Amino acid sequence: MNADGHARKSRETFRMECGVSIDIEARPEKIWSLLTDAASFPRWNSTVTSVDGQIALGQKIRVRVPLAPKRVFKLEVSAFEPGKRMVWSDGAAPMFKGVRTFTLAPRDGGTINFSMVEVFSGLMLPMIAGSLPDFAPSFEQYAADLKRAAEQG
Secondary structure, eight states: OOSBSOOEEEEETTEEEEEEEEEEOSOHHHHHHHHHOGGGHHHHOTTOSEEESOOSTTOEEEEEOTTSTTOOEEEEEEEEETTTEEEEEEEETTTEEEEEEEEEEEOGGGOEEEEEEEEEESTTHHHHGGGSOOOHHHHHHHHHHHHHHHHOO
């Protein structure tokens, strides 16, 4: 995935993916602290209305987004490697499951590559895929918001 901040999408019958990657000129600790401070999310991220709960391994969080204002996404933090990788998941395989993976990777020159990939899968996907929004614009905005917040003085 190119680190240009433009979302990439792919779709198959039982799998749909959207991802974005961007290089950020900030310390990984600063980026990680933004990604894991639930209460502060709406201050820096215009794609998130609120995150309730603690962002830590095995914890349940409740996320609200402007893209679906009447819905509360109930997610589990299913992987958590501080400063490197985190996974939020919901749903029940094999029917329908969403898994969002956040990754921080060092680059030459001291920048950090941030990537976020969401994979939707399951037997119900062909029936509901048409009702899912286009995630690309919000993923691009998410990455741009994170870059701006992390690079601020």
